[in-house]
Amino acid sequence: MTRCGNLPAEMNSFVGRVTELDEIAKLLTRTRLLTLRGPGGVGKTRLALRAARNLRDDYPDGVWVAELSAETDGGLLIHGVAGVFGLHTPAERPALESLVEHLADRRLLIVLDTCEHLVDSCAAMVVAVLTGAPDVQIIVTSRQELGLPLEVVMVVEPFPVPPPEAADLADHDAPSLFLDRARAVAPGLRTDDRAMMAVARLCRRLDGMPLAIELAASHMRGLSATQLADQLDVHFKPPADGEGIPVRHHTLRTTAGWSHELCTPAERLLWARLSIFPAAFDTEAARGVCEDERLPDVPGVLAALAAKSVVARVDDRYRLLDTIRDYGRDWLDELGETGLMIRRHRDHYLSTARRMGAEWCGPHQLEWACWAHRELPNIRAALDRCLTTGDHRGALELAGALWVLWCHLGLVREGRHYLDRALAAAPAPDRARSQPLWVAAHLALIQGDMSLARGRAEEAVESAQRHGDGDAEAHALLALAEARLFSGDLSPEGARAYALRVAAGLRPNSPGTFFLPAFLALAATFGGDFDEAVRILREARPGHEARGELSQRAMDDYVLSLALFGRGDIAEASAAARAALEVKRRLRDTLGGVLAIDQLARIAAAEGDGHRAAWLLGAAQRVWTTFGPPATAADTMTALREAVGARATCLIGETAYARAFNEGSASHFEAAVAYALRS
Template structure:
């Protein structure tokens, strides 16, 4: 959000190193500017990489098991199948020329090193820049040490040529536009930069205090701080510079600012004002929004859109103070409870007009949701993990995080005591749903049956109904249409016992309509779907409505109404992509390929089939493993081949396969 200052020699050196090495690690202490330097260097060489420069910011990821999935998702792969994510990722990268930037690797040095070795082994034209406070220890690694800025010696005359001076003045003028730059002031700035050893973050923190202070006053205060520390702890070594600057900045904060700084360290990644209030506000901090704003003016926080974020080094300092205050466990609990409460609100309001708002919230808050789940699991609080993971069923089932949801929920189930437990019911049907989408019908049925038994024991009609829906889905995908209808109707009976209604209720007629379509009764399917679609519209519901649009497109297509089928499929795709529902997205793209083939556009059909294939690869089973679905794809491919011939088909298919998902959606939505 601020200008880039200096580092001309380092940028030139990085450009040379990238021409002859495949792994470059920018190594240095916290606050020295590794990330800013890496981003600027990556920007400078962007044109050398036809498949792009991709930045994986890893500071909020604390689980090495999910690292490959994070990188795959960054590249638009969204791997969901039982197939190893690393296999999918390296296969995708094998034929691409791109640059990956892994930012902040030190807390996951081992998993990062393993992932990098796999990528570089399987993808010969990929290069990687890593930033880390420690070397990764790999034989192929070239390490470039990022040092603080050179500082002007006391006798220096041309002070303005030093990057440390330029950085301070640039940041100071942002908070104090009338800043004096006469000789006396410049000498004070030089003294201040020397005291801070040229560490960029320390300089920026100091510059943020120029509102109301002169450079001389600021340098004098900092001198006093360093002398006090040297007297108390002996010789002050360079390693302590940033911590000393952070401590000095901390002392210049008000008591309320210091307390909020400490409490905010519990967050991972960015957070909004509502979350900060929910976790940190109490009688000791009654006005969190005002204190957030003042911390941002002092560079303790950075404002990014409607969220705030804290640099890792600043967060580390705050976390130490939080533990010193004895509030560490309290804030972790408040953080968990805040996100559990929010997840429950999302659950309660999902069947309604706020779906896009909740989808935005869930995707934006992913780092904090992951952190809360990991803390529960790591602390042995498995029932809390079950409760939070289950409450986030919308994120796993509707918003595309299929594999990640199954990972967390299966971990929580495995860690809990065996036997019935009321908290398990929702987790069981959610896992059944995720397994169903991944094509694992055996697990889907076993988890759904276990849920039915558990839910009956505790009188949980909603969970029992949702379990029946997953059993109906497993029958539908294995061509047992009678079984699908029977389980769907059992679910309908149980949903009637739920007092306030349920977000799963519209799925009953949807399943019945899909069974009618697969059974050849297209008129019945259209009638059911139009009725349930109106019901969803009345509630402002989008997710199930868009699945109804997809199913309606199938039925209309089979009635010969190709233009209407195309409109329904595009409507479905538009919503599914807004929700980032990868399953719904790829189903709609497949259907639009069928429409294109039926309309005589073989090139468009082949391109869309290739683009869909790239997404299906991440599931391992095209068409969710259902013969009825894969037959539709095969029919479109056969027709497209007839229209344009094998050579042109292969060319268009490969072009589609190379398309990122964003471009695929944009192309598919064109009429």
């Protein structure tokens, strides 16, 4: 883990719930699984996060929040939760097994937020985690309990409402919440006896539901509390007998409908269109999906909806609460725009993914890495919708365009999941298959599946040639050459022949142009020509630096370290490996980072520091155990690690080696990186 927890900042002040917070603290002293159950809009998430914030000092390994409302595929649930911890799960190893092992000796609290649509998947994961990680505790928020024997359920009720005869409202949470939110939009709010009677009447009308109260308070600009309460009295009608509508659900729907009526036509339209986003979004995404001749000023309308609490704003991003999103989605269906918005949502993320691919080998890699990780829920939703609605070509194009996310930002298994589904759904020859095929080949290489890599690469070459796509053919040829190299059946001369074919087909400044030097240098290193490898990489470096590129430059540094070590330049090899590790840490590229740590262990052993070598091997082993085997030349990498271990054992003895190895394997990845970077 690279940080101790990921609790989000509170969007506004937390009001009330003192009794509930005390109860949660007590329950967590006697249970490891606590479910906060209640209807939408009752405040389960805010309560869970505030309780976690109050208790975080009890968890030395942090409090971690997995927000699940946007996850629709139970099969990807574990990958999403693992991603919260920066954990990447390999295809050849069960994801749940990797997650449990990662958590096994940590003392932490996990908040699984919004689980009602994934109850079975969540229950299975929770049982495995609590069984294999004895010091982990879990808080679940859900409209439905998980149904597990070890589960303690705490029902979250709406705020108690003040009775009509109440003279003092200071001790009542419902009016306190209303006043707190109302003052944010109406600083001169009156609080005389008549006004407070109206506030109490309003809270009773809203059944103490926190979300309904917040929505009502957002409309206080220009109104008195009495006027607002009178408006609500007009709009609220109890459900007719026999309708089967829970009163609290009716309250929220009515409040949302009343807020909807108070919106302008443009605000109503944007509210409906924003419901297509399953998770948080930024202004650029809102414009890309929702803006047209009917909505020419999305940023302005979005700001108005935020002022009315229809959308919540956190820093530079926005989101709709589930109940508000559901209401907007009903209106989107009513308008007949659901299909249109699905297509626009797909097109926005497809065009942005293509921009990321085109600009990846340049100065904005860190920004693109942040964008990809931040937008993952929306990306998943776009892919899932393509696959479930029969938009197979859209699925192919989007899954292929996201090659940076799959190949360079650690989501290897998820990339395989979507690429395999998309390729299987559209098996007929199509130009759109060429890129997904070569991307799938690279993923198979990362996973060490050389047979699949060669098969996918050969199919990609054939597809690209059939449709005259020279750039895709070049990338496919590079994947095929790498598969042959790592399988041990490609000589340096053969690698150079492949490189000429690849270079001839690449567009100017195509990403493949920046990958070629490392491939050629690795081939030279495998062939024992270390001087040639060093020459290739040093000649390539000015080009990388001129473009401000980081990721491939770091991989070049890793290969350079291998070559420098091979020719005996140990100090230079160490500097190159450290440079690679520093960049991989910034990009959150765990695979690239652990390769560099392995190399630094090898260097430590060569320098006679057996303790450092053993510690680094242990730290790397922990990552390999959770990530999977070395991505390339698995047998060669394993042999190198074994040789380093044998050398370190000779230097310090078996007992000291085991002690240092175990110390390293107990470290977090960030601690391992910090240790590795120290001289």
